[in-house]
């Protein structure tokens with residue numbers, strides 16, 4: 258069958274977005290992996306499937322699949338592109354959109370300048386909620402990685418994140434340490450791995466080795482996780498600018514139990530049709 262799709266990105270973290278409100282299709286993980294291949298397929302970091310909600314108080318549900326075909330709980334850059342998409346496709350006229358994801362419900366606000374503000378919900382720190390195998394909750398976990406001890410923070414933004422402080426992201430061991438921590442046995446659902454360089458109390462630089470993808474140009478939930486980690490360790494103030502390789506995000510967190518607020522752009526690249 259033929260499916261219409263839109264290619265989008267949030268700071269270079271790129272998505273294939275499919276409207277399954279007006280189209281019907283089933284995509285298995287093998288097909289998703291093939292579509293994600295940048296040589297033989299469309300190419301994307303994540304696939305976003307837009308569906309009707311399963312609750313009356315929600316406007317939509319959207320499901321997120323990594324390039325390796327794994328379904329994930331949350332996707333920050335994807336949330337902003339989802340909001341742009343449903344407005345562009347006239348699936349809604351609302352500029353304040355409530356959406357269900359596997360990791361929790363999000364509230365999205367589309368501003369006149371096209372930037373999208375996302376209430377990403379509250380971070381979770383309990384090891385069993387990340388999930389992470391640990392004797393007690395901490396913000397400094399010591400992992401044995403190939404015989405070396407790596408210290409990192411870990412938390413959930415609906416999806417699992419590890420945060421490692423580095424002196425400079427330019428020579429951070431993203432390609433070597435990223436995959437070792439992503440697949441570390443103490444993260445039973447694997448993990449997204451952020452490498453954070455603190456510039457000031459209001460500014461950080463960040464690179465992310467994403468679970469099921471590899472290093473991406475930006476990671477919205479990764480930016481949220483890094484800022485939350487920095488704030489709870491006393492390194493950062495409540496409102497932080499995060500510079501990622503693909504561009505900058507604004508992240509705010511007022512502390513324990515509060516939602517993380519992420520604001521940034523969402524860009525449409527092209528529309529297409531694909532045989533599935």
Ligand SMILES: N[C@H](CCC[C@H](N)C(=O)O)C(=O)O
Pocket residue numbers: 270302303323329330331332333334335416417449467468469470473475476477478479
């Ligand atoms: N790029 C996404 C994160 C996807 C996370 C995914 N790699 C996972 O397995 O959790 C973002 O902007 O938040």
